Amino acid sequence: MTAIFLLVRHAAHDDVGGFLAGRTAGVALGEAGRAQAERLAQRLRLEHFDAVFTSPRERTQQTANAIAAAAGLTVETAPELDEIDFGRWSGQDFTALQQDPLWQRWNSARSLTRTPGGETMLDVQRRVLGLLERLVPSFDGRAAVLVSHADVIKAAVLHHLGLGVDAWPRLDIAPASVSRLAVDGGWAQILGLNETVG
Numbered sequence: 001m002t003a004i005f006l007l008v009r010h011a012a013h014d015d016v017g018g019f020l021a022g023r024t025a026g027v028a029l030g031e032a033g034r035a036q037a038e039r040l041a042q043r044l045r046l047e048h049f050d051a052v053f054t055s056p057r058e059r060t061q062q063t064a065n066a067i068a069a070a071a072g073l074t075v076e077t078a079p080e081l082d083e084i085d086f087g088r089w090s091g092q093d094f095t096a097l098q099q100d101p102l103w104q105r106w107n108s109a110r111s112l113t114r115t116p117g118g119e120t121m122l123d124v125q126r127r128v129l130g131l132l133e134r135l136v137p138s139f140d141g142r143a144a145v146l147v148s149h150a151d152v153i154k155a156a157v158l159h160h161l162g163l164g165v166d167a168w169p170r171l172d173i174a175p176a177s178v179s180r181l182a183v184d185g186g187w188a189q190i191l192g193l194n195e196t197v198g
Contacts, residue, residue, distance in 0.1 A: 087117030
């Protein structure tokens with residue numbers, strides 16, 4: 001049973017890179033992000049997929065809705081695709097976070113560090129891999145789009161590359177990018193990584 005997963009990072013919100021959005025409520029796509037999501041949706045019309053799953057965050061829902069509308073599908077929310085629970089870090093700007101020793105530790109050893117009141121990177125990896133495992137039998141010979149967040153996608157890709165979660169800086173997962181993964185039980189292959197439409 002081989003399933004193809006198109007792992008899509010949401011389009012860019014207006015202040016991407018300025019602060020840690022995390023699970024902060026109300027972080028939506030602005031005009032540029034909505035246009036980026038539409039370009040991505042039109043590009044994905046060239047693909048064959050049967051379902052669209054998304055994180056519950058507003059920015060991922062908006063991206064997923066654009067993709068689903070272009071393909072004539074509906075969207076299913078999957079909590080396993082949610083952003084990392086960053087706890088009290090959510091909503092803080094990166095300049096302030098750089099002064100936090102725990103933030104420094106998180107970025108040097110994510111396999112050993114828990115966010116304040118939140119998750120470890122291994123928690124994130126377990127939940128996203130659990131979702132893929134559950135979906136494989138339903139998508140034998142078919143494809144599904146999974147709209148999520150950069151580090152969640154990295155967690156899945158790193159596992160299937162045989163790399164630990166501390167290798168996260170080696171990958172770039174840009175807004176509105178697509179990474180392709182074929183999964184067949186215990187076997188997997190990366191078919192594409194961080195393909196962007198601009």
